[in-house]
Amino acid sequence: MPNPSQLRAAALTVTAVLLAAWSTGCSSDSTNEDLTAQKLSWKDCPAPSDSEGGGSAPSPLPGGTEWQCATMKAPLDWADPKGDTIGLALIRAKTSGDASKRIGSLIFNFGGPGGSGVTTLPAFGKDYAALRTRYDLVSFDPRGVGRSAGVECEDDQQLDKYFQQDATPDDDAETQDLLRNTKTFNAACEKNSGKVLPHVRTTDAARDMDLMRQVLGDDKLHYFGISYGTELGGVYAHLFPKNVGRAVFDGVVDPTQNPEQSSLGQAKGFQLALDNFADDCTSKIEDCPIGDTAQDVKDRIAKLLKGLETKPIPGVFPRELTQTAATNGIAQSLYSKDFWEYLTEGLQQAYDGDGKVLMLLSDSMNGRNENGTYSNITAANISINCADDKPRYTADFVRSKLPEFRAASPLFGDYLAWGMVSCTDWAVPGAADHPDVSAPGAAPILVVGNTGDPATPYEGARKMVDALGKGVGVQLTYKGQGHGAYDSKNKCVQGAVNGYLLQGTVPSAGTVCS
Numbered sequence: 132m133p134n135p136s137q138l139r140a141a142a143l144t145v146t147a148v149l150l151a152a153w154s155t156g157c158s159s160d161s162t163n164e165d166l167t168a169q170k171l172s173w174k175d176c177p178a179p180s181d182s183e184g185g186g187s188a189p190s191p192l193p194g195g196t197e198w199q200c201a202t203m204k205a206p207l208d209w210a211d212p213k214g215d216t217i218g219l220a221l222i223r224a225k226t227s228g229d230a231s232k233r234i235g236s237l238i239f240n241f242g243g244p245g246g247s248g249v250t251t252l253p254a255f256g257k258d259y260a261a262l263r264t265r266y267d268l269v270s271f272d273p274r275g276v277g278r279s280a281g282v283e284c285e286d287d288q289q290l291d292k293y294f295q296q297d298a299t300p301d302d303d304a305e306t307q308d309l310l311r312n313t314k315t316f317n318a319a320c321e322k323n324s325g326k327v328l329p330h331v332r333t334t335d336a337a338r339d340m341d342l343m344r345q346v347l348g349d350d351k352l353h354y355f356g357i358s359y360g361t362e363l364g365g366v367y368a369h370l371f372p373k374n375v376g377r378a379v380f381d382g383v384v385d386p387t388q389n390p391e392q393s394s395l396g397q398a399k400g401f402q403l404a405l406d407n408f409a410d411d412c413t414s415k416i417e418d419c420p421i422g423d424t425a426q427d428v429k430d431r432i433a434k435l436l437k438g439l440e441t442k443p444i445p446g447v448f449p450r451e452l453t454q455t456a457a458t459n460g461i462a463q464s465l466y467s468k469d470f471w472e473y474l475t476e477g478l479q480q481a482y483d484g485d486g487k488v489l490m491l492l493s494d495s496m497n498g499r500n501e502n503g504t505y506s507n508i509t510a511a512n513i514s515i516n517c518a519d520d521k522p523r524y525t526a527d528f529v530r531s532k533l534p535e536f537r538a539a540s541p542l543f544g545d546y547l548a549w550g551m552v553s554c555t556d557w558a559v560p561g562a563a564d565h566p567d568v569s570a571p572g573a574a575p576i577l578v579v580g581n582t583g584d585p586a587t588p589y590e591g592a593r594k595m596v597d598a599l600g601k602g603v604g605v606q607l608t609y610k611g612q613g614h615g616a617y618d619s620k621n622k623c624v625q626g627a628v629n630g631y632l633l634q635g636t637v638p639s640a641g642t643v644c645s
Contacts, residue, residue, distance in 0.1 A: 163213055166204055167345040176200040176222060179250045182507040183220075183277035185500040189253030192224055193260070198253050199223050203346055205274070208330055209338045217327075219339060220278040221271045222249045224256060228264035235349040235376070237266035237632065238340060240273065242358025242382070244333070245511030247277040258618060261629050266353065273363075274339060275324075275331035276511045282327060284320040284510040287503055291450065294497050297440070298455040299545040306526050309549065314556045320514060321558040328559045331511070332518045333566060337367040341374060351376030351574075353632070357615055358382040358587055364576070365568030365595060368603070372573035377632050381579045382615035385591030386568045386598045390520045390554075391532065394547045395539055396588050401547075402540035404465040404585035405429065407612055412475060421478045432461070433542060435481055444486045447494070452486025458546050460492035465585045467613040517554035521561035524551040568598045575637045577628065578604045581619075583612035605637055610645040 176198045178188045189198040200222050207215040226233050241251045248270030259268055272279040285293060293316060300306040320328065340363075344352040353376040356364035361380035368375050388396060409425035422428030436454050443451035452460075464474035470492075477488030498506035529548050536544035554561065570576075576599060580592025589608075596604030609616035609624050616624045623644030630636040 166206070166212070166216075166342060169204055169346055171201040171203060171221070171346060173199040173201045173223070176249075176253075179247070180278055181500060181504040182281045183247040183250045183272065184498060184506040184508075185502070185504060186250070189222075189256075192256055192263075194227065196224050196227065198256075199225070200249065202278075203271075203343060205339050205342055207280075207327075209335055217274060217280040218278075219271055219274065219343075220249050221269065221343070222252055223267050223269045224252075224263060225267050226263055226265060227260070232265055233267075234265045234633075235267070235351070235353055236269045236344075236347045237262055237353045237355055238343065239268065239270040239355045240357065240360030240363050241270070242356075242360050243276070243508060243512050244273070244359045244363075244515040245276055245508040246359075247272050247506065247508075249277060255618065261625075262355075262632055265633050267347075269343075269347065271339075271343065273331075273336045273511075273515075275327060275514050277507065280327050281507045282320060282331065282510040282514045283323040283507065284513075285316055287505055289319070290497075290499075290505050290509070291503075294456065294459075294493070294499075295450065295453055296455065297453070298458075299549055301440075310526060310552065310555065313552055317513075317517075317554075317556050317558065320510060324510075324514070325558065328514055328518065331515050332562055333363055333366050333515065334370065334562070336363055336515075337370050340367055341371050344374065349376070352378070354378040355632070356380050357617075359384060361578075361587070361595065362386060362566055362568070365570070365599065366566050368570035368573045368576065368599065369566075369568050372570040375570065375573040375576065377574070377635065378576045379579065379617075379628050379632060380576060380592075380595060381617050381628075382584060382587045383578055383580055383592040383595045384587050385594045386566050387594050388591075389564045390516070390522055390551060391524065394551055395532075395536060396591070397586060398536050398540040398544050398547045400585040400588040401462055401465055401543045403588075404583060404612070405432075405461075405540075405542060407583055408465065408471050408474065411471065421475055421482070429542070431482070432478065435478070436542070444481065444484050446486040446490030450490065452481065452490050452493075455546075456493040457481065457486065457489050458543070459496050460489035462543065462546075462585075463492045463496040465613075468611075468619075469613070513553055517557040517561060518559050519562055519566070520554060521564050523555055523557070523561070525555065526552065568595065569600050570603050571600050573599070573603045575605050575631075576603055577607060577631050577638070579607045579609060579616045579624065579628065581609045581611050581613065581616045583610075584614055586614045605640050606642075607638055608641070608643045610643065616644075 191197050202218040204216045206212045207217050249272050252270035275282045300309050362384040409428035412419040413425050439454040443453045446452035464470040498508035536548040580589045582589045596606045627638040
């Protein structure tokens with residue numbers, strides 16, 4: 132999930148110099164050096180670039196430990212390891228514990244695909260204080276993301292228009308507008324980043340992680356993957372099963388699904404989260420301000436969205452809250468139970484004609500910073516997904532699936548069904564129907580599923596365990612709400628995860644936390 136955007140600090144000359152120094156785009160120089168022997172030059176971190184989400188340089192952790200950043204060289208094309216290179220942006224916080232008890236580096240991927248680990252790890256760093264007692268905490272911008280040869284598509288003004296489009300067409304004219312906008316966006320990606328697009332597959336990022344493991348000096352890869360990060364971790368385990376150390380997958384992607392099945396699963400997941408939100412609001416002692424019953428809450432939301440299709444309301448000036456932006460904002464708020472209060476506030480305001488809160492939630496999902504710039508999360512997300520996913524869906528195919536998607540979710544069905552056309556006209560062919568994560572011989576991987584997860588439905592955890600293979604995946608269930616489990620602060624979940632990563636204690640398969 133993208134972090135809420137922040138105002139960037141004034142563009143001081145020294146900041147500009149730092150940003151230039153940390154540029155990590157493609158290099159046209161081929162290399163004969165052994166990239167596994169490279170030495171990283173760790174320095175104080177600059178402020179995140181706009182492509183990483185903007186904001187100020189990361190603050191020290193409690194106790195004063197500073198975040199450090201470096202750039203690691205990797206082959207642009209892993210099929211030609213002596214050819215052109217790219218720079219991958221890394222960040223770390225060194226272990227707080229006794230050096231003699233240090234296990235190694237714990238590498239995080241927070242999902243997306245397209246999220247900047249360089250920005251996200253410091254934002255949540257204090258939540259992993261227990262893990263830092265025995266690990267250096269490390270994350271990175273995967274290739275195509277942020278400063279790691281970040282994919283560039285449309286500019287900020289074009290993206291404002293792109294995100295205002297009608298993403299759920301009702302007739303042929305609206306369908307043609309959506310397809311035309313999609314084609315224009317995809318053509319901009321090819322024009323501005325054509326050299327990178329063939330090399331941003333998840334298999335490429337997994338190979339980058341094994342190089343990272345070696346450069347960081349670790350015999351095994353110790354890993355914490357969240358959301359899409361579980362898919363990346365599964366692909367790594369498939370490619371390098373003998374190199375897997377202690378690994379945790381949280382908010383688990385179903386590796387057996389193709390994009391259509393995944394989108395349908397998300398429709399069901401977000402509908403379940405909306406149902407739970409409505410039930411929670413109307414079951415409290417105090418009156419629910421957005422409906423008398425759970426069904427009333429959902430009916431009023433549906434009425435709001437229908438009205439916004441033809442009559443948007445003021446959002447964040449000068450932009451208006453459209454049906455698409457409101458749907459996006461509602462979806463963003465369902466990623467965490469902590470956001471439910473913002474959804475309630477946003478709906479109250481929207482019913483009174485003020486769309487600001489829902490627009491800000493939508494902006495957060497889309498990676499829009501408060502100064503009007505965008506991170507490259509959308510460009511990277513589409514580029515990685517389209518490079519990974521072989522199917523290319525047509526408008527006729529989507530129309531044929533709409534009844535099934537609407538049955539799964541009256542609110543989100545159309546929105547997620549039409550999202551399947553995003554790879555139509557993509558310049559690079561997709562690799563496969565779904566990733567291969569079979570990892571015979573790998574060390575145990577703790578797979579944590581959340582029964583109330585909207586984005587990666589709970590059933591995916593079991594599918595991941597089965598796909599990893601016998602003796603590899605160990606499932607833990609959290610009966611909760613929101614996307615993922617560890618950051619819920621549930622003591623049972625955190626105790627099991629910390630016990631494995633810190634002590635190597637594998638919890639019993641089928642453990643349930645509530």
